[in-house]
Amino acid sequence: MDPDLTEEQRLVYHTVREFAAAEIRPHAAAWDRAGRFSWDLIPKMTSLGLWGMSIPPEHGGTGLSMTSVVMAVEALAWGDAGIALTVAAHNGLCATHIALAGSEDQKRWFLPRLAGGELGAWCLTEPGAGSDAAAIATRATRSGDGWTLSGTKAFVTNGSLAGVYVVMAVTDPGRGPDGISAFVFDRHTSGIQVGKEEDKLGMRSSDTAEVVFADCAVPGVLLLGEPGRGYRDAMRVLERARIGMGALAVGLAQAALEASVEYAGERKTFGRPLADHQAIQHMIADMATEIEAARLLVLRAADLADRGKPFRRESSMAKLFASEAAARATAKAVQIHGGYGFMKAYPVERYYRDVKLTEIGEGTSEIQRIIIAKSLHPRKSSGFSGGPGAN
Numbered sequence: 001m002d003p004d005l006t007e008e009q010r011l012v013y014h015t016v017r018e019f020a021a022a023e024i025r026p027h028a029a030a031w032d033r034a035g036r037f038s039w040d041l042i043p044k045m046t047s048l049g050l051w052g053m054s055i056p057p058e059h060g061g062t063g064l065s066m067t068s069v070v071m072a073v074e075a076l077a078w079g080d081a082g083i084a085l086t087v088a089a090h091n092g093l094c095a096t097h098i099a100l101a102g103s104e105d106q107k108r109w110f111l112p113r114l115a116g117g118e119l120g121a122w123c124l125t126e127p128g129a130g131s132d133a134a135a136i137a138t139r140a141t142r143s144g145d146g147w148t149l150s151g152t153k154a155f156v157t158n159g160s161l162a163g164v165y166v167v168m169a170v171t172d173p174g175r176g177p178d179g180i181s182a183f184v185f186d187r188h189t190s191g192i193q194v195g196k197e198e199d200k201l202g203m204r205s206s207d208t209a210e211v212v213f214a215d216c217a218v219p220g221v222l223l224l225g226e227p228g229r230g231y232r233d234a235m236r237v238l239e240r241a242r243i244g245m246g247a248l249a250v251g252l253a254q255a256a257l258e259a260s261v262e263y264a265g266e267r268k269t270f271g272r273p274l275a276d277h278q279a280i281q282h283m284i285a286d287m288a289t290e291i292e293a294a295r296l297l298v299l300r301a302a303d304l305a306d307r308g309k310p311f312r313r314e315s316s317m318a319k320l321f322a323s324e325a326a327a328r329a330t331a332k333a334v335q336i337h338g339g340y341g342f343m344k345a346y347p348v349e350r351y352y353r354d355v356k357l358t359e360i361g362e363g364t365s366e367i368q369r370i371i372i373a374k375s376l377h378p379r380k381s382s383g384f385s386g387g388p389g390a391n
């Protein structure tokens with residue numbers, strides 16, 4: 001743990017880690033097998049303030065700093081990555097978008113509900129547009145004082161469970177990213193249907209579904225932010241959310257490291273514990289070093305965000321490095337466990353599957369490299385023209 005953390009940040013980490021040890025870890029394998037989110041967690045996590053971490057106190061949340069949020073996400077992911085993803089999408093994407101761009105009325109209406117444990121979903125990706133997020137086809141057309149939305153969103157975390165949806169749609173075709181607006185609305189809005197519920201490789205305790213908007217009527221007051229600003233606001237949201245995804249990767253890697261250290265101390269080969277073999281020591285040393293480096297990158301990006309400094313490049317670096325370091329760490333963890341690592345009886349098998357999402361969600365590693373490279377180019381592009389989107 002970083003020595004410069006404040007008392008509050010340490011307390012958040014230890015409180016959430018204790019909660020994860022008692023209420024999440026013991027059930028993680030069963031949730032993975034079932035492939036669904038457990039509703040039992042909602043009240044327990046509400047009382048800890050976990051659904052309102054990114055929501056200001058005046059709107060019912062705990063209003064944690066970004067640094068405290070990443071500490072909480074790391075501890076949750078140590079317990080179970082799918083639960084951390086559920087919380088991260090709810091807070092880091094849905095609630096953050098409303099908090100950043102919403103009107104006072106929208107904040108007053110939606111944020112306390114989210115802080116109270118009604119799940120939030122954030123719908124940008126579509127079957128035909130993921131990395132190239134500006135190529136979305138969901139269309140919002142004017143009808144009277146409001147809008148009518150039509151289109152299909154793919155791979156939406158909390159998609160089949162959410163009470164509140166933030167949705168990006170084209171309001172002005174031909175204007176590219178500047179023709180995209182965001183909307184926020186209630187699950188009971190007529191015309192919203194849950195489509196295909198995904199059966200996934202990992203993160204199986206989180207819900208992922210298609211959300212279909214079939215001539216869905218939205219009142220004008222539910223336009224979120226300025227018209228034509230939806231894509232830019234979504235990129236601002238992702239910039240913050242990626243720090244959380246980095247923290248999620250660190251938590252998973254930390255769990256893989258701890259499992260490996262424990263196993264290497266117990267398992268004997270050639271008359272000695274695995275931990276005495278230098279090849280195993282090297283793997284464990286590399287895991288620990290990369291996790292520490294990843295955590296520092298995550299904390300650095302979070303600290304910049306907390307101090308109101310630019311952090312676009314640093315958030316991409318944190319997400320890129322942490323997710324790839326975590327993928328290496330979980331692969332090493334399986335290797336250290338030998339044949340047992342391949343079996344579902346050991347949690348490292350799950351970590352190895354769960355970790356892949358961190359290299360894909362909220363912008364793939366390839367997209368993070370593009371963002372970082374662009375930021376270093378002497379002719380800095382805005383990131384909106386010509387290049388790929390950054391979901």
Ligand SMILES: Cc1cc2nc3c(=O)[nH]c(=O)nc-3n(C[C@H](O)[C@H](O)[C@H](O)COP(=O)(O)OP(=O)(O)OC[C@H]3O[C@@H](n4cnc5c(N)ncnc54)[C@H](O)[C@@H]3O)c2cc1C
Pocket residue numbers: 089093121122123124125128129130131132154155156157158200203208357360361362363364365366367388391
């Ligand atoms: C479990 C899960 C949960 C998710 N939750 C959400 C959610 O809550 N909300 C939401 O909106 N989305 C969500 N997503 C979607 C996610 O953000 C996208 O899957 C991701 O951005 C990649 O988009 P894609 O799947 O369309 O891949 P594509 O964009 O088709 O990319 C395919 C491959 O090509 C690479 N590639 C693409 N363009 C380039 C380029 N210019 N240069 C080099 N390589 C390139 C990509 O890196 C990738 O390797 C989720 C996805 C998953 C798997």
